[in-house]
Every structure is written in C-alpha cells, then in structure tokens.
Amino acid sequence: MKRLLLILTALMLSIWTASAQGNLQVGPIFDGKVVPPKVMKETFIKSAQLDPFNLEQYRSVSFTGDDKVLEEVSRRVLADAENATDQEIHMNEGKLVYAILTFEGANRNNRFICYQCVSKNGSNAITLVYMHGPATLDDLKRLFKTKK
Amino acid sequence: MKNKSYYLDLAERWFDALLTEDEERELKAFLAGTDDPDFDEVKAVAGFFATGKAVAAEKASVDAHRPPVSLRFRWAAAVAIAASLALVAAIGLYHRQNDCYILAYGEKSTDSQAALADMTATLAGLFGESEDVSDELFDLFNPAL
Numbered sequence: 001m002k003r004l005l006l007i008l009t010a011l012m013l014s015i016w017t018a019s020a021q022g023n024l025q026v027g028p029i030f031d032g033k034v035v036p037p038k039v040m041k042e043t044f045i046k047s048a049q050l051d052p053f054n055l056e057q058y059r060s061v062s063f064t065g066d067d068k069v070l071e072e073v074s075r076r077v078l079a080d081a082e083n084a085t086d087q088e089i090h091m092n093e094g095k096l097v098y099a100i101l102t103f104e105g106a107n108r109n110n111r112f113i114c115y116q117c118v119s120k121n122g123s124n125a126i127t128l129v130y131m132h133g134p135a136t137l138d139d140l141k142r143l144f145k146t147k148k
Numbered sequence: 149m150k151n152k153s154y155y156l157d158l159a160e161r162w163f164d165a166l167l168t169e170d171e172e173r174e175l176k177a178f179l180a181g182t183d184d185p186d187f188d189e190v191k192a193v194a195g196f197f198a199t200g201k202a203v204a205a206e207k208a209s210v211d212a213h214r215p216p217v218s219l220r221f222r223w224a225a226a227v228a229i230a231a232s233l234a235l236v237a238a239i240g241l242y243h244r245q246n247d248c249y250i251l252a253y254g255e256k257s258t259d260s261q262a263a264l265a266d267m268t269a270t271l272a273g274l275f276g277e278s279e280d281v282s283d284e285l286f287d288l289f290n291p292a293l
Contacts, residue, residue: 039253041251041253042249042251043263044247044248044249044250045247045260045263046247047247058267060266060270062270100274116273127274140271140275141275144268144276
C-alpha cells in the first residue's frame with residue numbers, strides 16, 4: 001500500500017511540476033531565470049477563453065534588456081530553432097530581431113515560440129511567446145493579423 | 149525419579165527436534181519448575197518460542213475478525229486510486245478554468261479580459277510584423293509592382 005501511494009504521489013508531483021516549456025531552451029526565460037521576474041511582464045492564459053483560437057495555453061513575457069540579455073535570449077531561441085519543424089527567422093545586423101518557431105506534435109498538439117526584439121539606443125525590448133494547442137501557424141496568423 | 153542428566157539429554161534432543169510430544173511436554177514441565185542454571189539456555193529458547201507462539205495465536209485471533217487481507221488491500225488501493233484521480237481531475241479542472249493572469253513587474257492581476265486583450269495585442273503585433281516583413285521583402289524584390 002505504501003509503495004502504491006508513493007508511486008501515485010511521485011506521479012502526481014511529476015505531473016504537477018512538469019512545465020510545458022520544460023524541454024525548450026527558452027523555458028528558463030519564462031521561469032525568470034534569465035531576466036528577474038520583477039523586471040518583466042508575464043501573461044499566462046490556460047482557460048476556455050483560448051478555445052476560439054484552438055489553443056490550450058498561452059504564455060508571454062516581455063522585458064527590456066541590454067545586449068548581453070539579448071545575446072542570451074537569442075542564443076536560446078536559435079537553439080530551439082534547430083529542433084523546430086518550421087521556422088521563420090529574421091536577422092538585422094547580426095542580431096535576431098524576429099522568429100516564429102513551430103513544433104508540430106502528434107494529434108495536432110502543436111507548439112509555437114514567437115520572438116520579437118525592437119532595439120533602440122542600446123536597449124532591447126524583447127517579447128517572447130509560447131503557445132500550444134491544435135491550432136496551426138496559418139490559423140493563428142489568419143486570426144491575429146485581422147485583429148491589428 | 150528422573151535425574152538432571154535425563155533432562156539434559158531431553159534438552160539436547162529437543163534442540164535436535166527429536167522429542168516426541170510427550171517428552172517435549174515433560175521437558176517444559178521440568179523447565180517451569182527448575183532454577184538450575186544449566187537449563188538457563190534451554191529455558192531462554194523455550195521462552196522465545198512460547199512468546200512467538202503467543203503472538204502468532206493473538207494475531208490469528210485478530211485476523212479471524214478482519215476481512216481477508218487481499219480484499220482489504222483491493223479496497224484501500226481502489227480508494228487511493230479514486231482519490232488520486234479525483235484530486236488530479238480537480239486540479240486539472242481548476243487550472244483549466246482559472247489559470248489566467250498578468251504578472252507585471254511583480255504585481256499580479258487575474259483579470260482574464262485584460263489577459264486576453266494583452267494576448268491579442270501581442271499576437272497581432274507579432275503576426276502583423278510577420279506580414280510587414282513579408283510585404284517589405286515582396287516590395288524589395290518586386291519594385292515595379
């Protein structure tokens with residue numbers, strides 16, 4: 001009995017602690033390990049509100065950082081790009097300014113990483129988004145382009 | 149009259165499990181009444197077995213009033229699994245319905261409409277940017293159009 005309870009507890013803990021971004025290089029950025037949480041804005045949605053978008057989870061962080069921060073974030077995004085099934089990357093003067101990475105999963109469990117950086121006067125405003133759900137990139141583009 | 153050597157011989161054969169039931173009873177009766185230190189070891193072993201038998205008998209008595217162990221185990225396992233599933237389902241349901249927040253520079257807001265508006269604006273900015281870049285590239289390579 002004790003063994004059964006131990007297994008169930010371990011299983012539940014693993015489910016509880018498992019992070020959707022856990023196996024991605026950008027995961028630590030969302031967890032505030034690259035930029036402190038107090039200097040960034042995080043938006044997290046995992047509710048029925050996402051149903052119209054065919055998404056199950058949305059998480060974004062936005063923050064301002066120096067070139068060192070930009071370099072670290074870019075390195076992680078580009079590392080994830082190597083494993084992406086589809087990618088759209090734009091560089092400007094050697095800096096990563098825009099990226100959309102798609103990770104197609106089984107049963108339409110698709111994951112997306114979107115990155116955008118606007119640099120001005122040595123400061124970099126970075127936005128990083130993680131999403132997952134049955135939606136395709138085309139679905140999302142079609143839905144959100146019209147909303148601008 | 150049986151002498152000490154007779155009982156020592158009984159004890160020795162008892163250790164070898166060679167006594168009949170009558171001889172064993174006779175030896176135990178003798179052990180109960182003697183203070184001879186030569187029989188201390190035999191008494192200690194006999195006492196150990198007696199204690200073990202008593203505990204086993206008590207346990208058998210208690211177990212007789214309980215449902216079979218396998219049945220109890222199945223019930224407990226079923227209850228544990230059901231409780232765990234209910235807990236996981238409750239946590240899942242809670243997260244499905246309530247996980248929605250904006251954590252801005254250390255301050256948390258659970259306004260779901262604000263979170264949704266923020267998401268829409270962010271994605272519109274991102275996918276709008278994608279369109280702009282494509283348009284810019286299209287314009288660049290098709291200046292006559």
